[in-house]
Amino acid sequence: MVGLRVTSFRLLLWVPLLALLLGCRPASQTPASTATSAARGCTWIADREGKPGKLFLCGTIHILRESDYPLPAGYGIAYRNSSKLVLELPPGASEAPEFQSRLMELGQYPAGESLETSVKPELWKQFEAWAQRRNMTLSRLRNFRPWLAALVITSTEYAALGAKADKGADQHFEAMAKRDGKPGEGLETVELQLQLFTQLTPAMQEEMLAQTLEEVSTVSQEFEKMISAWKNGELAALHAMLTREAEKYPDLMKLFLTDRNHAWIDRLDAMLQRGENVMLLVGAGHLGGDTDGVLALLRQRGCRVRHVTEAPELVPGKP
Structure with missing residues:
Protein backbone atom coordinates (compact mmCIF):
# COMPACT_ATOMS: atom_id res chain seq x y z
CA MET A 1 0.00 0.00 0.00
CA VAL A 2 1.16 3.49 -0.72
CA GLY A 3 0.57 4.93 2.72
CA LEU A 4 -2.13 5.61 5.26
CA ARG A 5 -4.04 8.25 3.31
CA VAL A 6 -7.72 7.61 3.97
CA THR A 7 -7.95 4.20 2.33
CA SER A 8 -10.58 1.84 3.71
CA PHE A 9 -8.10 -1.06 3.55
CA ARG A 10 -6.33 0.53 6.53
CA LEU A 11 -9.62 0.81 8.39
CA LEU A 12 -9.72 -2.98 8.62
CA LEU A 13 -7.43 -2.61 11.65
CA TRP A 14 -9.67 0.01 13.23
CA VAL A 15 -13.39 -0.49 12.68
CA PRO A 16 -15.27 -3.81 12.92
CA LEU A 17 -18.24 -2.23 11.15
CA LEU A 18 -16.27 -2.78 7.94
CA ALA A 19 -16.55 -6.53 8.40
CA LEU A 20 -20.34 -6.32 8.61
CA LEU A 21 -20.94 -4.32 5.44
CA LEU A 22 -22.07 -7.12 3.18
CA GLY A 23 -24.53 -8.48 5.70
CA CYS A 24 -22.19 -11.14 7.17
CA ARG A 25 -23.37 -12.86 10.33
CA PRO A 26 -21.43 -14.68 13.05
CA ALA A 27 -20.75 -18.30 12.21
CA SER A 28 -23.60 -20.54 13.33
CA GLN A 29 -21.59 -23.73 13.46
CA THR A 30 -19.56 -24.78 16.48
CA PRO A 31 -16.44 -22.58 16.44
CA ALA A 32 -13.11 -24.06 15.51
CA SER A 33 -10.88 -25.00 18.42
CA THR A 34 -9.02 -22.25 20.17
CA ALA A 35 -5.46 -21.43 19.25
CA THR A 36 -2.75 -24.05 19.08
CA SER A 37 -0.28 -22.14 16.92
CA ALA A 38 3.19 -21.50 18.36
CA ALA A 39 3.13 -17.89 17.08
CA ARG A 40 3.08 -15.21 19.79
CA GLY A 41 0.03 -13.32 18.58
CA CYS A 42 -1.00 -9.75 19.44
CA THR A 43 -2.03 -10.60 22.99
CA TRP A 44 -0.96 -8.70 26.11
CA ILE A 45 -1.93 -8.54 29.79
CA ALA A 46 -2.45 -5.34 31.76
CA ASP A 47 -2.65 -5.58 35.54
CA ARG A 48 -1.36 -3.99 38.72
CA GLU A 49 1.19 -6.16 40.44
CA GLY A 50 -0.13 -7.71 43.63
CA LYS A 51 -3.75 -6.75 42.89
CA PRO A 52 -6.58 -8.86 41.46
CA GLY A 53 -7.90 -8.22 37.96
CA LYS A 54 -6.37 -8.68 34.53
CA LEU A 55 -7.12 -7.20 31.13
CA PHE A 56 -6.21 -9.59 28.32
CA LEU A 57 -5.62 -7.16 25.45
CA CYS A 58 -6.13 -9.05 22.20
CA GLY A 59 -5.51 -7.26 18.92
CA THR A 60 -7.75 -8.66 16.21
CA ILE A 61 -8.14 -8.68 12.46
CA HIS A 62 -11.85 -8.28 11.78
CA ILE A 63 -11.83 -10.37 8.58
CA LEU A 64 -9.86 -13.62 8.28
CA ARG A 65 -9.63 -16.74 6.11
CA GLU A 66 -10.05 -20.37 7.07
CA SER A 67 -6.33 -20.81 6.41
CA ASP A 68 -5.51 -18.24 9.13
CA TYR A 69 -6.58 -20.76 11.78
CA PRO A 70 -5.62 -21.99 14.31
CA LEU A 71 -5.04 -18.67 15.99
CA PRO A 72 -1.83 -17.98 17.92
CA ALA A 73 -1.70 -19.62 21.33
CA GLY A 74 -2.02 -16.35 23.27
CA TYR A 75 -5.67 -16.04 22.31
CA GLY A 76 -6.49 -19.38 23.87
CA ILE A 77 -4.66 -18.38 27.04
CA ALA A 78 -6.61 -15.13 27.20
CA TYR A 79 -9.96 -16.85 26.67
CA ARG A 80 -9.40 -19.55 29.29
CA ASN A 81 -8.24 -17.05 31.93
CA SER A 82 -11.04 -14.52 31.44
CA SER A 83 -14.59 -14.47 32.76
CA LYS A 84 -16.00 -11.92 30.31
CA LEU A 85 -15.50 -10.76 26.71
CA VAL A 86 -15.41 -7.08 25.78
CA LEU A 87 -15.62 -6.27 22.06
CA GLU A 88 -15.75 -3.05 20.09
CA LEU A 89 -19.38 -3.78 19.19
CA PRO A 90 -21.83 -5.63 21.46
CA PRO A 91 -22.35 -9.35 20.80
CA GLY A 92 -24.97 -9.84 18.09
CA ALA A 93 -24.56 -6.31 16.68
CA SER A 94 -24.45 -7.61 13.10
CA GLU A 95 -27.83 -9.29 13.57
CA ALA A 96 -29.65 -6.09 14.53
CA PRO A 97 -32.50 -5.64 12.00
CA GLU A 98 -31.92 -1.90 11.72
CA PHE A 99 -28.24 -2.21 10.75
CA GLN A 100 -28.63 -2.41 6.97
CA SER A 101 -31.40 0.19 6.81
CA ARG A 102 -29.38 2.67 8.88
CA LEU A 103 -26.28 1.99 6.79
CA MET A 104 -28.20 2.79 3.60
CA GLU A 105 -29.82 5.84 5.18
CA LEU A 106 -26.46 7.39 6.05
CA GLY A 107 -24.40 5.98 3.17
CA GLN A 108 -26.54 6.98 0.21
CA TYR A 109 -27.10 10.32 -1.50
CA PRO A 110 -30.54 11.96 -1.39
CA ALA A 111 -32.62 12.10 -4.56
CA GLY A 112 -31.03 14.26 -7.22
CA GLU A 113 -27.44 13.49 -6.16
CA SER A 114 -25.17 10.58 -7.01
CA LEU A 115 -21.62 9.34 -6.77
CA GLU A 116 -21.19 9.89 -10.50
CA THR A 117 -22.02 13.60 -10.24
CA SER A 118 -20.27 14.21 -6.91
CA VAL A 119 -16.72 13.00 -7.61
CA LYS A 120 -14.23 13.85 -10.33
CA PRO A 121 -15.10 12.27 -13.71
CA GLU A 122 -11.86 10.28 -13.84
CA LEU A 123 -12.53 8.84 -10.37
CA TRP A 124 -16.03 7.78 -11.41
CA LYS A 125 -14.56 6.05 -14.47
CA GLN A 126 -12.11 4.16 -12.22
CA PHE A 127 -14.95 3.08 -9.97
CA GLU A 128 -17.07 2.08 -12.94
CA ALA A 129 -14.23 -0.04 -14.32
CA TRP A 130 -13.75 -1.75 -10.95
CA ALA A 131 -17.48 -2.54 -10.72
CA GLN A 132 -17.43 -4.06 -14.19
CA ARG A 133 -14.43 -6.26 -13.32
CA ARG A 134 -16.26 -7.52 -10.24
CA ASN A 135 -19.61 -7.88 -12.05
CA MET A 136 -21.22 -5.38 -9.70
CA THR A 137 -24.44 -3.59 -10.68
CA LEU A 138 -23.85 0.14 -11.04
CA SER A 139 -27.51 1.09 -10.76
CA ARG A 140 -27.31 0.65 -6.97
CA LEU A 141 -23.70 1.62 -6.43
CA ARG A 142 -24.08 5.01 -8.09
CA ASN A 143 -26.21 6.16 -5.14
CA PHE A 144 -23.49 5.38 -2.57
CA ARG A 145 -21.48 8.12 -0.95
CA PRO A 146 -17.72 7.76 -1.52
CA TRP A 147 -17.06 6.33 1.95
CA LEU A 148 -19.61 3.57 1.48
CA ALA A 149 -18.40 2.85 -2.05
CA ALA A 150 -14.85 2.54 -0.70
CA LEU A 151 -15.93 0.15 2.04
CA VAL A 152 -17.86 -2.00 -0.46
CA ILE A 153 -14.70 -2.23 -2.58
CA THR A 154 -12.71 -3.30 0.47
CA SER A 155 -15.23 -5.92 1.57
CA THR A 156 -15.48 -7.29 -1.98
CA GLU A 157 -11.72 -7.52 -2.48
CA TYR A 158 -11.14 -9.27 0.83
CA ALA A 159 -14.01 -11.64 0.16
CA ALA A 160 -12.29 -12.56 -3.13
CA LEU A 161 -9.29 -13.66 -1.03
CA GLY A 162 -11.54 -15.84 1.12
CA ALA A 163 -11.46 -13.38 4.04
CA LYS A 164 -14.85 -12.95 5.68
CA ALA A 165 -16.39 -11.54 8.83
CA ASP A 166 -17.57 -14.91 10.12
CA LYS A 167 -13.90 -15.98 10.18
CA GLY A 168 -12.74 -12.82 11.98
CA ALA A 169 -11.14 -13.21 15.40
CA ASP A 170 -13.88 -11.12 17.06
CA GLN A 171 -16.67 -13.25 15.62
CA HIS A 172 -14.76 -16.44 16.43
CA PHE A 173 -14.62 -15.68 20.15
CA GLU A 174 -18.08 -14.13 20.21
CA ALA A 175 -19.49 -17.45 18.94
CA MET A 176 -17.33 -19.41 21.37
CA ALA A 177 -18.50 -17.31 24.33
CA LYS A 178 -22.12 -17.78 23.30
CA ARG A 179 -21.58 -21.54 23.22
CA ASP A 180 -19.84 -21.51 26.61
CA GLY A 181 -22.23 -19.10 28.31
CA LYS A 182 -19.51 -16.50 28.86
CA PRO A 183 -20.93 -12.96 29.09
CA GLY A 184 -19.91 -10.21 26.71
CA GLU A 185 -20.40 -6.50 26.10
CA GLY A 186 -19.39 -3.79 23.64
CA LEU A 187 -17.40 -0.61 24.00
CA GLU A 188 -19.33 1.15 21.23
CA THR A 189 -22.54 0.91 19.23
CA VAL A 190 -23.10 0.39 15.50
CA GLU A 191 -24.63 3.87 15.38
CA LEU A 192 -21.48 5.44 16.82
CA GLN A 193 -19.30 3.69 14.24
CA LEU A 194 -21.62 4.67 11.39
CA GLN A 195 -21.48 8.28 12.55
CA LEU A 196 -17.68 8.23 12.29
CA PHE A 197 -17.98 7.93 8.53
CA THR A 198 -20.55 10.72 8.27
CA GLN A 199 -18.01 13.09 9.84
CA LEU A 200 -15.66 12.72 6.88
CA THR A 201 -15.66 15.81 4.67
CA PRO A 202 -16.51 15.40 0.95
CA ALA A 203 -12.82 15.88 0.13
CA MET A 204 -11.75 13.20 2.62
CA GLN A 205 -14.38 10.83 1.27
CA GLU A 206 -13.22 11.34 -2.30
CA GLU A 207 -9.59 10.79 -1.28
CA MET A 208 -10.63 7.64 0.57
CA LEU A 209 -12.31 6.24 -2.55
CA ALA A 210 -9.40 7.22 -4.81
CA GLN A 211 -6.79 5.60 -2.58
CA THR A 212 -8.88 2.47 -2.07
CA LEU A 213 -9.17 2.00 -5.83
CA GLU A 214 -5.43 2.61 -6.22
CA GLU A 215 -4.59 -0.08 -3.67
CA VAL A 216 -6.84 -2.82 -5.08
CA SER A 217 -3.96 -4.38 -7.03
CA THR A 218 -1.81 -4.83 -3.90
CA VAL A 219 -4.45 -6.11 -1.47
CA SER A 220 -3.30 -9.73 -1.54
CA GLN A 221 0.38 -8.98 -0.80
CA GLU A 222 -0.39 -6.42 1.89
CA PHE A 223 -2.92 -8.68 3.59
CA GLU A 224 -0.29 -11.42 3.86
CA LYS A 225 2.14 -8.96 5.45
CA MET A 226 -0.53 -7.81 7.88
CA ILE A 227 -1.46 -11.35 8.90
CA SER A 228 2.19 -12.34 9.37
CA ALA A 229 2.90 -9.34 11.62
CA TRP A 230 -0.31 -9.91 13.58
CA LYS A 231 0.29 -13.63 14.16
CA ASN A 232 3.85 -13.03 15.30
CA GLY A 233 2.93 -10.22 17.69
CA GLU A 234 4.97 -7.66 15.73
CA LEU A 235 3.04 -4.70 17.06
CA ALA A 236 5.60 -2.15 15.89
CA ALA A 237 5.35 -3.45 12.33
CA LEU A 238 1.55 -3.33 12.43
CA HIS A 239 1.64 0.18 13.84
CA ALA A 240 4.02 1.23 11.06
CA MET A 241 1.64 -0.16 8.42
CA LEU A 242 -1.17 1.79 10.01
CA THR A 243 0.52 5.13 10.56
CA ARG A 244 2.66 5.48 7.45
CA GLU A 245 2.13 9.10 6.30
CA ALA A 246 -0.30 9.56 9.21
CA GLU A 247 0.98 13.08 9.84
CA LYS A 248 -0.76 14.12 6.62
CA TYR A 249 -4.14 13.11 8.05
CA PRO A 250 -4.21 14.02 11.75
CA ASP A 251 -7.97 14.60 11.76
CA LEU A 252 -8.59 11.09 10.44
CA MET A 253 -6.29 9.50 13.02
CA LYS A 254 -7.97 11.49 15.78
CA LEU A 255 -11.48 10.57 14.63
CA PHE A 256 -11.01 6.86 13.97
CA LEU A 257 -8.23 5.93 16.36
CA THR A 258 -6.93 8.12 19.18
CA ARG A 267 -14.03 1.97 31.37
CA LEU A 268 -11.19 -0.53 30.97
CA ASP A 269 -9.42 0.78 34.05
CA ALA A 270 -12.65 0.50 36.03
CA MET A 271 -12.82 -3.21 35.15
CA LEU A 272 -9.31 -3.63 36.54
CA GLN A 273 -10.19 -1.69 39.68
CA ARG A 274 -13.10 -4.09 40.25
CA GLY A 275 -10.72 -7.04 39.96
CA GLU A 276 -12.31 -8.46 36.80
CA ASN A 277 -10.53 -10.80 34.38
CA VAL A 278 -11.56 -9.58 30.94
CA MET A 279 -10.66 -10.62 27.39
CA LEU A 280 -10.67 -7.42 25.34
CA LEU A 281 -10.90 -7.92 21.56
CA VAL A 282 -10.25 -4.77 19.53
CA GLY A 283 -8.68 -4.07 16.15
CA ALA A 284 -4.91 -4.56 16.31
CA GLY A 285 -4.38 -0.97 15.20
CA HIS A 286 -5.67 0.28 18.54
CA LEU A 287 -2.97 -1.35 20.66
CA GLY A 288 0.28 0.16 19.32
CA GLY A 289 1.77 3.63 19.60
CA ASP A 290 4.03 5.31 22.12
CA THR A 291 1.48 7.72 23.56
CA ASP A 292 -2.10 7.14 22.39
CA GLY A 293 -2.31 3.36 21.89
CA VAL A 294 -4.33 1.33 24.38
CA LEU A 295 -1.20 -0.34 25.80
CA ALA A 296 0.54 3.02 26.27
CA LEU A 297 -2.53 4.59 27.89
CA LEU A 298 -2.78 1.74 30.39
CA ARG A 299 0.93 2.07 31.21
CA GLN A 300 0.28 5.76 31.88
CA ARG A 301 -2.34 4.66 34.43
CA GLY A 302 0.32 2.67 36.28
CA CYS A 303 -0.49 -0.73 34.82
CA ARG A 304 2.06 -3.45 34.20
CA VAL A 305 1.85 -4.64 30.57
CA ARG A 306 3.30 -7.99 29.50
CA HIS A 307 2.86 -10.30 26.56
CA VAL A 308 0.56 -13.18 27.47
CA THR A 309 3.33 -15.73 26.88
CA GLU A 310 5.44 -13.95 29.53
CA ALA A 311 2.97 -14.79 32.30
CA PRO A 312 3.65 -18.40 33.35
CA GLU A 313 1.07 -18.24 36.15
CA LEU A 314 -1.78 -18.35 33.62
CA VAL A 315 -3.73 -21.43 32.56
CA PRO A 316 -2.44 -22.47 29.12
CA GLY A 317 -4.77 -22.30 26.16
CA LYS A 318 -5.93 -25.75 25.05
CA PRO A 319 -7.87 -26.99 22.01
Whole structure:
Protein backbone atom coordinates (compact mmCIF):
# COMPACT_ATOMS: atom_id res chain seq x y z
CA MET A 1 0.00 0.00 0.00
CA VAL A 2 1.16 3.49 -0.72
CA GLY A 3 0.57 4.93 2.72
CA LEU A 4 -2.13 5.61 5.26
CA ARG A 5 -4.04 8.25 3.31
CA VAL A 6 -7.72 7.61 3.97
CA THR A 7 -7.95 4.20 2.33
CA SER A 8 -10.58 1.84 3.71
CA PHE A 9 -8.10 -1.06 3.55
CA ARG A 10 -6.33 0.53 6.53
CA LEU A 11 -9.62 0.81 8.39
CA LEU A 12 -9.72 -2.98 8.62
CA LEU A 13 -7.43 -2.61 11.65
CA TRP A 14 -9.67 0.01 13.23
CA VAL A 15 -13.39 -0.49 12.68
CA PRO A 16 -15.27 -3.81 12.92
CA LEU A 17 -18.24 -2.23 11.15
CA LEU A 18 -16.27 -2.78 7.94
CA ALA A 19 -16.55 -6.53 8.40
CA LEU A 20 -20.34 -6.32 8.61
CA LEU A 21 -20.94 -4.32 5.44
CA LEU A 22 -22.07 -7.12 3.18
CA GLY A 23 -24.53 -8.48 5.70
CA CYS A 24 -22.19 -11.14 7.17
CA ARG A 25 -23.37 -12.86 10.33
CA PRO A 26 -21.43 -14.68 13.05
CA ALA A 27 -20.75 -18.30 12.21
CA SER A 28 -23.60 -20.54 13.33
CA GLN A 29 -21.59 -23.73 13.46
CA THR A 30 -19.56 -24.78 16.48
CA PRO A 31 -16.44 -22.58 16.44
CA ALA A 32 -13.11 -24.06 15.51
CA SER A 33 -10.88 -25.00 18.42
CA THR A 34 -9.02 -22.25 20.17
CA ALA A 35 -5.46 -21.43 19.25
CA THR A 36 -2.75 -24.05 19.08
CA SER A 37 -0.28 -22.14 16.92
CA ALA A 38 3.19 -21.50 18.36
CA ALA A 39 3.13 -17.89 17.08
CA ARG A 40 3.08 -15.21 19.79
CA GLY A 41 0.03 -13.32 18.58
CA CYS A 42 -1.00 -9.75 19.44
CA THR A 43 -2.03 -10.60 22.99
CA TRP A 44 -0.96 -8.70 26.11
CA ILE A 45 -1.93 -8.54 29.79
CA ALA A 46 -2.45 -5.34 31.76
CA ASP A 47 -2.65 -5.58 35.54
CA ARG A 48 -1.36 -3.99 38.72
CA GLU A 49 1.19 -6.16 40.44
CA GLY A 50 -0.13 -7.71 43.63
CA LYS A 51 -3.75 -6.75 42.89
CA PRO A 52 -6.58 -8.86 41.46
CA GLY A 53 -7.90 -8.22 37.96
CA LYS A 54 -6.37 -8.68 34.53
CA LEU A 55 -7.12 -7.20 31.13
CA PHE A 56 -6.21 -9.59 28.32
CA LEU A 57 -5.62 -7.16 25.45
CA CYS A 58 -6.13 -9.05 22.20
CA GLY A 59 -5.51 -7.26 18.92
CA THR A 60 -7.75 -8.66 16.21
CA ILE A 61 -8.14 -8.68 12.46
CA HIS A 62 -11.85 -8.28 11.78
CA ILE A 63 -11.83 -10.37 8.58
CA LEU A 64 -9.86 -13.62 8.28
CA ARG A 65 -9.63 -16.74 6.11
CA GLU A 66 -10.05 -20.37 7.07
CA SER A 67 -6.33 -20.81 6.41
CA ASP A 68 -5.51 -18.24 9.13
CA TYR A 69 -6.58 -20.76 11.78
CA PRO A 70 -5.62 -21.99 14.31
CA LEU A 71 -5.04 -18.67 15.99
CA PRO A 72 -1.83 -17.98 17.92
CA ALA A 73 -1.70 -19.62 21.33
CA GLY A 74 -2.02 -16.35 23.27
CA TYR A 75 -5.67 -16.04 22.31
CA GLY A 76 -6.49 -19.38 23.87
CA ILE A 77 -4.66 -18.38 27.04
CA ALA A 78 -6.61 -15.13 27.20
CA TYR A 79 -9.96 -16.85 26.67
CA ARG A 80 -9.40 -19.55 29.29
CA ASN A 81 -8.24 -17.05 31.93
CA SER A 82 -11.04 -14.52 31.44
CA SER A 83 -14.59 -14.47 32.76
CA LYS A 84 -16.00 -11.92 30.31
CA LEU A 85 -15.50 -10.76 26.71
CA VAL A 86 -15.41 -7.08 25.78
CA LEU A 87 -15.62 -6.27 22.06
CA GLU A 88 -15.75 -3.05 20.09
CA LEU A 89 -19.38 -3.78 19.19
CA PRO A 90 -21.83 -5.63 21.46
CA PRO A 91 -22.35 -9.35 20.80
CA GLY A 92 -24.97 -9.84 18.09
CA ALA A 93 -24.56 -6.31 16.68
CA SER A 94 -24.45 -7.61 13.10
CA GLU A 95 -27.83 -9.29 13.57
CA ALA A 96 -29.65 -6.09 14.53
CA PRO A 97 -32.50 -5.64 12.00
CA GLU A 98 -31.92 -1.90 11.72
CA PHE A 99 -28.24 -2.21 10.75
CA GLN A 100 -28.63 -2.41 6.97
CA SER A 101 -31.40 0.19 6.81
CA ARG A 102 -29.38 2.67 8.88
CA LEU A 103 -26.28 1.99 6.79
CA MET A 104 -28.20 2.79 3.60
CA GLU A 105 -29.82 5.84 5.18
CA LEU A 106 -26.46 7.39 6.05
CA GLY A 107 -24.40 5.98 3.17
CA GLN A 108 -26.54 6.98 0.21
CA TYR A 109 -27.10 10.32 -1.50
CA PRO A 110 -30.54 11.96 -1.39
CA ALA A 111 -32.62 12.10 -4.56
CA GLY A 112 -31.03 14.26 -7.22
CA GLU A 113 -27.44 13.49 -6.16
CA SER A 114 -25.17 10.58 -7.01
CA LEU A 115 -21.62 9.34 -6.77
CA GLU A 116 -21.19 9.89 -10.50
CA THR A 117 -22.02 13.60 -10.24
CA SER A 118 -20.27 14.21 -6.91
CA VAL A 119 -16.72 13.00 -7.61
CA LYS A 120 -14.23 13.85 -10.33
CA PRO A 121 -15.10 12.27 -13.71
CA GLU A 122 -11.86 10.28 -13.84
CA LEU A 123 -12.53 8.84 -10.37
CA TRP A 124 -16.03 7.78 -11.41
CA LYS A 125 -14.56 6.05 -14.47
CA GLN A 126 -12.11 4.16 -12.22
CA PHE A 127 -14.95 3.08 -9.97
CA GLU A 128 -17.07 2.08 -12.94
CA ALA A 129 -14.23 -0.04 -14.32
CA TRP A 130 -13.75 -1.75 -10.95
CA ALA A 131 -17.48 -2.54 -10.72
CA GLN A 132 -17.43 -4.06 -14.19
CA ARG A 133 -14.43 -6.26 -13.32
CA ARG A 134 -16.26 -7.52 -10.24
CA ASN A 135 -19.61 -7.88 -12.05
CA MET A 136 -21.22 -5.38 -9.70
CA THR A 137 -24.44 -3.59 -10.68
CA LEU A 138 -23.85 0.14 -11.04
CA SER A 139 -27.51 1.09 -10.76
CA ARG A 140 -27.31 0.65 -6.97
CA LEU A 141 -23.70 1.62 -6.43
CA ARG A 142 -24.08 5.01 -8.09
CA ASN A 143 -26.21 6.16 -5.14
CA PHE A 144 -23.49 5.38 -2.57
CA ARG A 145 -21.48 8.12 -0.95
CA PRO A 146 -17.72 7.76 -1.52
CA TRP A 147 -17.06 6.33 1.95
CA LEU A 148 -19.61 3.57 1.48
CA ALA A 149 -18.40 2.85 -2.05
CA ALA A 150 -14.85 2.54 -0.70
CA LEU A 151 -15.93 0.15 2.04
CA VAL A 152 -17.86 -2.00 -0.46
CA ILE A 153 -14.70 -2.23 -2.58
CA THR A 154 -12.71 -3.30 0.47
CA SER A 155 -15.23 -5.92 1.57
CA THR A 156 -15.48 -7.29 -1.98
CA GLU A 157 -11.72 -7.52 -2.48
CA TYR A 158 -11.14 -9.27 0.83
CA ALA A 159 -14.01 -11.64 0.16
CA ALA A 160 -12.29 -12.56 -3.13
CA LEU A 161 -9.29 -13.66 -1.03
CA GLY A 162 -11.54 -15.84 1.12
CA ALA A 163 -11.46 -13.38 4.04
CA LYS A 164 -14.85 -12.95 5.68
CA ALA A 165 -16.39 -11.54 8.83
CA ASP A 166 -17.57 -14.91 10.12
CA LYS A 167 -13.90 -15.98 10.18
CA GLY A 168 -12.74 -12.82 11.98
CA ALA A 169 -11.14 -13.21 15.40
CA ASP A 170 -13.88 -11.12 17.06
CA GLN A 171 -16.67 -13.25 15.62
CA HIS A 172 -14.76 -16.44 16.43
CA PHE A 173 -14.62 -15.68 20.15
CA GLU A 174 -18.08 -14.13 20.21
CA ALA A 175 -19.49 -17.45 18.94
CA MET A 176 -17.33 -19.41 21.37
CA ALA A 177 -18.50 -17.31 24.33
CA LYS A 178 -22.12 -17.78 23.30
CA ARG A 179 -21.58 -21.54 23.22
CA ASP A 180 -19.84 -21.51 26.61
CA GLY A 181 -22.23 -19.10 28.31
CA LYS A 182 -19.51 -16.50 28.86
CA PRO A 183 -20.93 -12.96 29.09
CA GLY A 184 -19.91 -10.21 26.71
CA GLU A 185 -20.40 -6.50 26.10
CA GLY A 186 -19.39 -3.79 23.64
CA LEU A 187 -17.40 -0.61 24.00
CA GLU A 188 -19.33 1.15 21.23
CA THR A 189 -22.54 0.91 19.23
CA VAL A 190 -23.10 0.39 15.50
CA GLU A 191 -24.63 3.87 15.38
CA LEU A 192 -21.48 5.44 16.82
CA GLN A 193 -19.30 3.69 14.24
CA LEU A 194 -21.62 4.67 11.39
CA GLN A 195 -21.48 8.28 12.55
CA LEU A 196 -17.68 8.23 12.29
CA PHE A 197 -17.98 7.93 8.53
CA THR A 198 -20.55 10.72 8.27
CA GLN A 199 -18.01 13.09 9.84
CA LEU A 200 -15.66 12.72 6.88
CA THR A 201 -15.66 15.81 4.67
CA PRO A 202 -16.51 15.40 0.95
CA ALA A 203 -12.82 15.88 0.13
CA MET A 204 -11.75 13.20 2.62
CA GLN A 205 -14.38 10.83 1.27
CA GLU A 206 -13.22 11.34 -2.30
CA GLU A 207 -9.59 10.79 -1.28
CA MET A 208 -10.63 7.64 0.57
CA LEU A 209 -12.31 6.24 -2.55
CA ALA A 210 -9.40 7.22 -4.81
CA GLN A 211 -6.79 5.60 -2.58
CA THR A 212 -8.88 2.47 -2.07
CA LEU A 213 -9.17 2.00 -5.83
CA GLU A 214 -5.43 2.61 -6.22
CA GLU A 215 -4.59 -0.08 -3.67
CA VAL A 216 -6.84 -2.82 -5.08
CA SER A 217 -3.96 -4.38 -7.03
CA THR A 218 -1.81 -4.83 -3.90
CA VAL A 219 -4.45 -6.11 -1.47
CA SER A 220 -3.30 -9.73 -1.54
CA GLN A 221 0.38 -8.98 -0.80
CA GLU A 222 -0.39 -6.42 1.89
CA PHE A 223 -2.92 -8.68 3.59
CA GLU A 224 -0.29 -11.42 3.86
CA LYS A 225 2.14 -8.96 5.45
CA MET A 226 -0.53 -7.81 7.88
CA ILE A 227 -1.46 -11.35 8.90
CA SER A 228 2.19 -12.34 9.37
CA ALA A 229 2.90 -9.34 11.62
CA TRP A 230 -0.31 -9.91 13.58
CA LYS A 231 0.29 -13.63 14.16
CA ASN A 232 3.85 -13.03 15.30
CA GLY A 233 2.93 -10.22 17.69
CA GLU A 234 4.97 -7.66 15.73
CA LEU A 235 3.04 -4.70 17.06
CA ALA A 236 5.60 -2.15 15.89
CA ALA A 237 5.35 -3.45 12.33
CA LEU A 238 1.55 -3.33 12.43
CA HIS A 239 1.64 0.18 13.84
CA ALA A 240 4.02 1.23 11.06
CA MET A 241 1.64 -0.16 8.42
CA LEU A 242 -1.17 1.79 10.01
CA THR A 243 0.52 5.13 10.56
CA ARG A 244 2.66 5.48 7.45
CA GLU A 245 2.13 9.10 6.30
CA ALA A 246 -0.30 9.56 9.21
CA GLU A 247 0.98 13.08 9.84
CA LYS A 248 -0.76 14.12 6.62
CA TYR A 249 -4.14 13.11 8.05
CA PRO A 250 -4.21 14.02 11.75
CA ASP A 251 -7.97 14.60 11.76
CA LEU A 252 -8.59 11.09 10.44
CA MET A 253 -6.29 9.50 13.02
CA LYS A 254 -7.97 11.49 15.78
CA LEU A 255 -11.48 10.57 14.63
CA PHE A 256 -11.01 6.86 13.97
CA LEU A 257 -8.23 5.93 16.36
CA THR A 258 -6.93 8.12 19.18
CA ASP A 259 -10.23 9.64 20.33
CA ARG A 260 -11.75 6.18 20.56
CA ASN A 261 -8.74 4.79 22.45
CA HIS A 262 -8.98 7.58 25.03
CA ALA A 263 -12.76 7.10 25.32
CA TRP A 264 -12.26 3.44 26.27
CA ILE A 265 -9.58 3.79 28.94
CA ASP A 266 -11.69 4.89 31.93
CA ARG A 267 -14.03 1.97 31.37
CA LEU A 268 -11.19 -0.53 30.97
CA ASP A 269 -9.42 0.78 34.05
CA ALA A 270 -12.65 0.50 36.03
CA MET A 271 -12.82 -3.21 35.15
CA LEU A 272 -9.31 -3.63 36.54
CA GLN A 273 -10.19 -1.69 39.68
CA ARG A 274 -13.10 -4.09 40.25
CA GLY A 275 -10.72 -7.04 39.96
CA GLU A 276 -12.31 -8.46 36.80
CA ASN A 277 -10.53 -10.80 34.38
CA VAL A 278 -11.56 -9.58 30.94
CA MET A 279 -10.66 -10.62 27.39
CA LEU A 280 -10.67 -7.42 25.34
CA LEU A 281 -10.90 -7.92 21.56
CA VAL A 282 -10.25 -4.77 19.53
CA GLY A 283 -8.68 -4.07 16.15
CA ALA A 284 -4.91 -4.56 16.31
CA GLY A 285 -4.38 -0.97 15.20
CA HIS A 286 -5.67 0.28 18.54
CA LEU A 287 -2.97 -1.35 20.66
CA GLY A 288 0.28 0.16 19.32
CA GLY A 289 1.77 3.63 19.60
CA ASP A 290 4.03 5.31 22.12
CA THR A 291 1.48 7.72 23.56
CA ASP A 292 -2.10 7.14 22.39
CA GLY A 293 -2.31 3.36 21.89
CA VAL A 294 -4.33 1.33 24.38
CA LEU A 295 -1.20 -0.34 25.80
CA ALA A 296 0.54 3.02 26.27
CA LEU A 297 -2.53 4.59 27.89
CA LEU A 298 -2.78 1.74 30.39
CA ARG A 299 0.93 2.07 31.21
CA GLN A 300 0.28 5.76 31.88
CA ARG A 301 -2.34 4.66 34.43
CA GLY A 302 0.32 2.67 36.28
CA CYS A 303 -0.49 -0.73 34.82
CA ARG A 304 2.06 -3.45 34.20
CA VAL A 305 1.85 -4.64 30.57
CA ARG A 306 3.30 -7.99 29.50
CA HIS A 307 2.86 -10.30 26.56
CA VAL A 308 0.56 -13.18 27.47
CA THR A 309 3.33 -15.73 26.88
CA GLU A 310 5.44 -13.95 29.53
CA ALA A 311 2.97 -14.79 32.30
CA PRO A 312 3.65 -18.40 33.35
CA GLU A 313 1.07 -18.24 36.15
CA LEU A 314 -1.78 -18.35 33.62
CA VAL A 315 -3.73 -21.43 32.56
CA PRO A 316 -2.44 -22.47 29.12
CA GLY A 317 -4.77 -22.30 26.16
CA LYS A 318 -5.93 -25.75 25.05
CA PRO A 319 -7.87 -26.99 22.01
